[in-house]
Amino acid sequence: MAQRQTNKSDDADISTVVSPGTRIVGRIHGGEDIRVQGTIEGSVMLSSGSLHVDAGGVVLADVQAESVYISGIVVGDLTAQNRVVLRDGARVVGDISTRRLVIEAGAAIRGGVATSEEAQDVAEDAAAEVEDVVEDKKSVSRANGARNSAKPAARDVKPVLKAPPQRKSKKATKATKDAIRAKSAKTPSKSSKKKVARPRVPARGKHRAARS
Amino acid sequence: MAKTVLGNSIVVDGEISGDEALVVHGSIKGNVKLGERFEVEPGAIVEATVEATTVVVSGTVSGDVRASERVELRPECNVVGDLRAPRVLIADGATFRGRVDMGG
Numbered sequence: 001m002a003q004r005q006t007n008k009s010d011d012a013d014i015s016t017v018v019s020p021g022t023r024i025v026g027r028i029h030g031g032e033d034i035r036v037q038g039t040i041e042g043s044v045m046l047s048s049g050s051l052h053v054d055a056g057g058v059v060l061a062d063v064q065a066e067s068v069y070i071s072g073i074v075v076g077d078l079t080a081q082n083r084v085v086l087r088d089g090a091r092v093v094g095d096i097s098t099r100r101l102v103i104e105a106g107a108a109i110r111g112g113v114a115t116s117e118e119a120q121d122v123a124e125d126a127a128a129e130v131e132d133v134v135e136d137k138k139s140v141s142r143a144n145g146a147r148n149s150a151k152p153a154a155r156d157v158k159p160v161l162k163a164p165p166q167r168k169s170k171k172a173t174k175a176t177k178d179a180i181r182a183k184s185a186k187t188p189s190k191s192s193k194k195k196v197a198r199p200r201v202p203a204r205g206k207h208r209a210a211r212s
Numbered sequence: 213m214a215k216t217v218l219g220n221s222i223v224v225d226g227e228i229s230g231d232e233a234l235v236v237h238g239s240i241k242g243n244v245k246l247g248e249r250f251e252v253e254p255g256a257i258v259e260a261t262v263e264a265t266t267v268v269v270s271g272t273v274s275g276d277v278r279a280s281e282r283v284e285l286r287p288e289c290n291v292v293g294d295l296r297a298p299r300v301l302i303a304d305g306a307t308f309r310g311r312v313d314m315g316g
Binding site (some may be wrong): 014034038 | 214215216217218219220221223224225226227228229230231232234238242256257
């Protein structure tokens with residue numbers, strides 16, 4: 001460990017480079033800058049330091065870093081505490097979540113973008129608070145038997161929506177019944193009302209009488 | 213010559229392949245397969261099966277090492293695993309446990 005620590009201080013200027021002919025498949029994590037000219041598949045997590053994807057570099061991975069600078073291809077979600085910069089020639093497919101996002105001319109991106117996490121968090125907190133308040137109000141109103149607040153709305157709606165259709169539907173059903181009766185009677189509808197209505201009663205009586 | 217460098221805070225868990233030289237200061241777990249030179253610097257830790265043309269170890273390697281040209285174990289290195297290469301150099305002070313196969 002001591003050796004490593006001295007190593008770190010001695011070779012602090014060592015920069016990690018994945019050269020064009022190199023391909024890494026798996027998880028990469030660390031705390032320094034990584035420059036990618038080759039291919040990385042899997043995931044990249046840098047607690048500190050930034051990821052540079054140079055032209056020709058391909059990263060098929062979810063990336064978490066302080067900053068991400070892209071001139072190559074990235075397929076995966078990007079999360080950067082500080083910033084994401086898409087330079088000319090950058091091709092990104094995936095969601096980007098960062099505080100600052102720079103998209104230069106010639107860069108292409110397909111995916112969702114969420115900038116300014118702080119603002120987002122604030123907004124989310126606010127939304128959560130609002131929801132809590134609303135829920136509290138609901139619970140209080142329920143406790144007070146104020147469910148009416150929900151029912152009146154339904155009442156208001158029901159008479160307006162239901163009554164006319166009911167009438168209409170009653171009429172309609174009457175009409176259809178009449179029409180059916182008319183059809184069964186094979187007579188004009190207007191006259192059939194009376195004719196059908198009248199014969200039915202005696203008919204039943206007749207049948208009943210006949211049966212009995 | 214372009215070469216791949218992994219800094220000392222970098223940990224790779226997976227497979228590294230390519231035809232460029234690789235210099236490791238950090239950690240690798242898994243598999244390394246190169247058509248070039250592979251260097252394990254002092255302080256670096258490699259727990260992997262290594263395949264390359266030339267392998268130079270100054271750090272720690274646990275895993276089999278196979279080189280098409282040669283394997284060099286430098287002083288202060290620590291290697292556990294089998295070596296397989298036509299030429300094997302083990303320097304004074306190197307720690308090594310494993311078998312050596314020089315193809316003879």
